[in-house]
Amino acid sequence: MMAYLDYAGLGRLRPPAVDAMRQALTDVLPHGSAEIGQIFPARRRARAAMATLLDCAVEEIAFVPNTSTGLQLVADGLDWRPGDEIVVFDQDFPANVHPWRALIERGVRLSWVPMRDGGYQLDDIAAAITGATRLIAVSHVHFATGFRVDLDAICALAARTGALVCVDAVQSLGALPLSLTDTPVDFLAAGAHKWLCGPPGTGVFFCRRDRLPLLRLPGGWFGFEGANDMFTEGPGHLRYDLRPVRTAARVEGGMYDVLGLVGLAATLAELADIGMDAVAGRVRELTGRLRTGLVEAGCRVHGPPNANTWSGIVGFTHPAVAGVAFARELVVAGIHVSHPDGIVRVAPHYWTDDSEVDALLTAVTRRLS
Ligand SMILES: Cc1ncc(COP(=O)(O)O)c(C=O)c1O
Known part of the structure; x- marks a missing residue:
């Protein structure tokens, strides 16, 4: 994985x-x-x-x-x-x-x-x-x-x-x-x-x-x-x-x-x-990177990117690939995400390594280019 x-x-x-x-x-x-x-x-x-x-x-x-x-x-x-x-x-x-x-x-x-x-x-x-x-x-x-x-x-x-x-x-x-x-x-x-x-x-x-x-x-x-x-x-x-x-x-x-x-x-x-502030800070950092990277790759990121409404979940779709199929492709490639409601759901945690976020963004960019 x-x-x-x-x-x-x-x-x-x-x-x-x-x-x-x-x-x-x-x-x-x-x-x-x-x-x-x-x-x-x-x-x-x-x-x-x-x-x-x-x-x-x-x-x-x-x-x-x-x-x-x-x-x-x-x-x-x-x-x-x-x-x-x-x-x-x-x-x-x-x-x-x-x-x-x-x-x-x-x-x-x-x-x-x-x-x-x-x-x-x-x-x-x-x-x-x-x-x-x-x-x-x-x-x-x-x-x-x-x-x-x-x-x-x-x-x-x-x-x-x-x-x-x-x-x-x-x-x-x-x-x-x-x-x-x-x-x-x-x-x-x-x-x-x-x-x-x-x-x-x-x-x-x-x-x-x-x-x-x-x-x-x-x-x-x-x-x-x-x-x-x-x-x-x-x-x-x-x-x-x-x-x-x-x-x-x-x-x-x-x-x-x-x-x-x-x-x-x-x-x-x-x-x-660890402390919840440290956990939330890291989650925010990782989801921020994901949000920016996914938008750069041409994806639509769901949910307003408001400073008060962020969470550990980033949901995205792309017009060219159905969400369920996209998520399945990522899982087959060893990148574990899920697809509730047809949205590709990406959810990192405090323990997530930067390289895991990189792996997702690289795979999405490659798939869409
Ligand atoms: C918002 C929300 N509520 C409830 C559940 C499921 O709750 P339970 O702990 O009863 O399985 C989920 C599971 O995905 C959920 O996302």
């Missing part, structure tokens, strides 16, 4: 995660309950690191298998009333549309924000919000064009009418910094398998502390205070009248992906060492 530029599709599991998971696989899991206690603390470490990454409280973090599960918790958890409206975004990834569309049969209406030039305009978002808007369901970064919305502006619009904001952050978390203290979204979900370079099947759900009572959440046995006391109090002490845990972890239910969280804790620790 000459170049890996598909972090928007699937991240590459980082070496510290591989090492930690390998050790858990060989030294811990084959010994069952005799050794499992060694790796249970990984979830606590991952939760603390995730809270630091998102600049929120540990009580606001829950681990879920993927973005979809987190978004579905909000769709299932709010007490929808007929006539409630949800603002959704045209051309958004289906994972952030299906849960809301399913609510139509309960009398909920969807209000669509149109896509223009690969992005969304604040005026259009404002126009989609009415007094009946309960929720704005937005993706931080568009999966194909890479357009990043202004979450602060969206939160400010939502605050005018008291609407809630739910963010799909799978295309930004791990590439761009986000402070949930400064940016007051209510809910956020993101799989860790893309920009966080964590194990597929791990992800995060954030629920702002004072929003937790708004959600009717599933409650597995881990979701109750004192659930573990049955192991210490002796026979005949099983109690079922326990109080639900009053943190986002309530949704975690029962036994979880212990191995996955060992990997996630390792990858989050590495990111914390």
Whole structure:
């Protein structure tokens, strides 16, 4: 492989995660309950690191298998009333549309924000919000064009009418910094398998502390205070009248992906060492080079090249070559990109070498000359 530029599709599991998971696989899991206690603390470490990454409280973090599960918790958890409206975004990834569309049969209406030039305009978002808007369901970064919305502006619009904001952050978390203290979204979900370079099947759900009572959440046995006391109090002490845990972890239910969280804790620790500003700076530098090089090669780069809307994704097309075919040719040549929605999607990360960007630009220029 000459170049890996598909972090928007699937991240590459980082070496510290591989090492930690390998050790858990060989030294811990084959010994069952005799050794499992060694790796249970990984979830606590991952939760603390995730809270630091998102600049929120540990009580606001829950681990879920993927973005979809987190978004579905909000769709299932709010007490929808007929006539409630949800603002959704045209051309958004289906994972952030299906849960809301399913609510139509309960009398909920969807209000669509149109896509223009690969992005969304604040005026259009404002126009989609009415007094009946309960929720704005937005993706931080568009999966194909890479357009990043202004979450602060969206939160400010939502605050005018008291609407809630739910963010799909799978295309930004791990590439761009986000402070949930400064940016007051209510809910956020993101799989860790893309920009966080964590194990597929791990992800995060954030629920702002004072929003937790708004959600009717599933409650597995881990979701109750004192659930573990049955192991210490002796026979005949099983109690079922326990109080639900009053943190986002309530949704975690029962036994979880212990191995996955060992990997996630390792990858989050590495990111914390590097620092999100350094990560985002490098991503910006590489995507800037890609954007310039692709335009020079005659490609149309999608999404406005605005200083505030850039992300880790550069999507491009060329009139002479269909996007899907173009992407496939690049992959065959050892340059890993993807092609959602017919756009060639190039997505470098902090760890991407300059030579990988060069390889892509050379291949595209050659193909088009
Ligand atoms: C914006 C967006 N949301 C959601 C998903 C998928 O989410 P999940 O983690 O549920 O697989 C993707 C995957 O490409 C995506 O780009």
